[in-house]
Amino acid sequence: MESLDGLAAERVDHRxxxxxxxxxxxxxxxxxxQRRNLFTGGFTTPVLALSAERLEHNLRLMETYAARHGLAFAPHGKTSMAPQLFRRQIEHGAWGITLxxxxxxxxxxxxxIERVFxxxxxVDPAALRWVAAELAADPAFRFVCYVDSVRGVELMDAALTEAGAPRPLxxxxxxxxxxxxxxxxxxxAECAAVADAVAATRTLRLTGVAGYEGEVPQATPERVRAWLRRLVALAGExxxxxxFGRTDEIxxxxxGSAWFDAVADVFAGIPALSLPVLKLLRxxxxxxxxxxxxxxxxPFNRVPGEGALAPAFRLWTQVVSRPARDQAFVNAGKRDAAYDxxxxxxxxxxRDGAEHPADQLEVVALSDQHAWLRLSSAADVEVGDWVALGLSHPCTVFDxxxxxPVAEADGTVVDYIRTFF
Structure with missing residues (x-):
């Protein structure tokens, strides 16, 4: 098993x-x-930084939110694929990590990580053999996954039986x-058929129901809540x-990250079932x-009294060309910034150690290694200036x-987050 200390021992180089x-x-x-400064410590552009203060704020806010609403929390780790952040999320109350x-x-x-959703x-036999080996090696390891077809159940059962899985998955x-x-x-009706297929195996154990409300077609609060009520009703049925006779909790x-207020509202109304219910937010x-x-x-836009998340990313780039009065280029593009x-x-x-507003600049396109900036006639920007970009969609930023670098508000870099995509 690797340790987070091992990440700190990794050598810095051209990678x-x-x-x-x-x-x-x-x-x-x-x-x-060395606590170098992001702006004066030799970092080269483009360079992505996470705000130390905003990162901590977001971790605390969701810990408080989940506790206030009686939710267990297994945040989706595919967002960052950063074990240091997994550990901090667990330290802030997460039940486990979703992948x-x-x-x-x-x-x-x-x-x-001991709990994975x-x-x-x-249905991959090689992956199922590996999971079976992990379950055999570590009695504390809890692993839960989706099933959505009788065929999938049959493939899982065959692979786990061949692997000699010591306990049901x-x-x-x-x-x-x-x-x-x-x-x-x-x-x-098809859900029931899949559940019955699970019950017919000795390698699988039905422990609940799940889904992703972010995929509700033409999502609105009403449509999302209607689907969540279907999910809760399915658990009751x-x-x-x-x-659920073979499990000790349901x-x-x-x-997802767009409708967790609806999840909290509907899950608050889950009636008493025959076993304790793990209401798991992801x-x-x-x-x-x-x-x-x-x-x-x-959701905090809809329920501002619950708090507000803070954007923690900034991609620092540099103006490398201003070929026209209304046009400039910075040295970051699709290789560096999310654009999906x-x-x-x-x-x-x-510029010169001072930060200025940039409301006269707009990114209008990305090339592989350049962002195209459109400038107003009043824009004050020169070749050599550093330009901060805010980014959309964390999943395709981290990767x-x-x-x-994790930087404090004054630019002091206090940590480095390692990702594994």
Whole structure:
């Protein structure tokens, strides 16, 4: 098993974008101990930074939110794939970590994560053999994954039987978010058929129901709540039918980063069932939040009394060309910034140690290594200026950076976050 201390012992070199060239050969821990300044400490542009203060604020806010609403919390780790952040999330009360594919589970297990919710179907025999071995080696390891077809159950049973799995693997039936949505069983009758297929095996144990409300077609608060009520009703139907007879708790799980207020509201009304209910929320993008998609859609916009998440990313770039009065280019593009949901937004210009507003600048396009800036006639920007970009969609920000400085408000870098995509 790897340790977080082992990450600090990794050597800094050319693999890691934006870090000071003169830091080559230092360990990550030694570089962090130097507490270099992001702007004067030799970092090269483009360089992505996480705000130390905002990161901590977001961790505390969601810990408080989940506790206030009686929710267990398994944030989606695919957002960051950063074991240091997994550990901090657990320290802030998380039940465990949600992941999406076997590689991600292997990363989590390598760093000692004991509870994993795989929000996906798992039918790969090699991955199932590995999971069986993990279950055999560690009695404390709790692993839960989706099932959504009788065929999938048959494949899982065959692989686990061949592997000699020592204890049943916990599964939840995934209820689809509607016709035309992503994975999941479309009807309650089909859900029952999948549950019955699970019951016919000795390698699987039905422990609940789950799904992802973010896939509800043409989502509105009413549509999302209606689907969540279907999910809760399905748990009740399964319980009355005795389908949870082999488990000691019933898992009911949902919760992306756009509708967790609806999840909290509907899950608060889950009636008493025959076993304790684990109401498991899985929102993950909160850890860094963003300046685009999730900032617009965060439930805290609908319920401001609950608090407010803070965008924690800034991508610092540099103006390398201003070929026309109304045009400039900075040296970060698709290789550095998320662009699948929104283009970056210009937040500030930094020159001679001072930061200035940037409301006269707009990113209008991205090339591989350049962002195209459109300037108003009043824009004050020169070649050499540093330009801060706010980013949208954390999942596709983290995956472009292997080692991310964590900087305090004055630019002091106090830590580095290692990612594993």
């Amino acid at each position: 890691f974008k934006g870090l000071p060239p003169d830091a080559d050969g230092l360990t990550v821990g030694e570089l962090a101990d 999406a594919v076997p590689h991600q589970v292997r990363v989590a297990r390598a760093f000692g 795989l929000a996906n179907e798992l 916990d599964v939840v039936v995934e209820l689809a978010a509607g016709e035309g949505a992503r994975t999941g069983v479309r009807t309650e 399964f319980d009355r039918a005795g389908r 898992v009911v799980s949902a919760g 929102s993950g993008a909160y850890v860094s939040h963003d300046d685009g998609h999730y900032r617009r859609l965060t 949901l929104d283009l970056p937004v210009v937040q500030a210009v930094r 472009k950076w292997q080692l991310i």
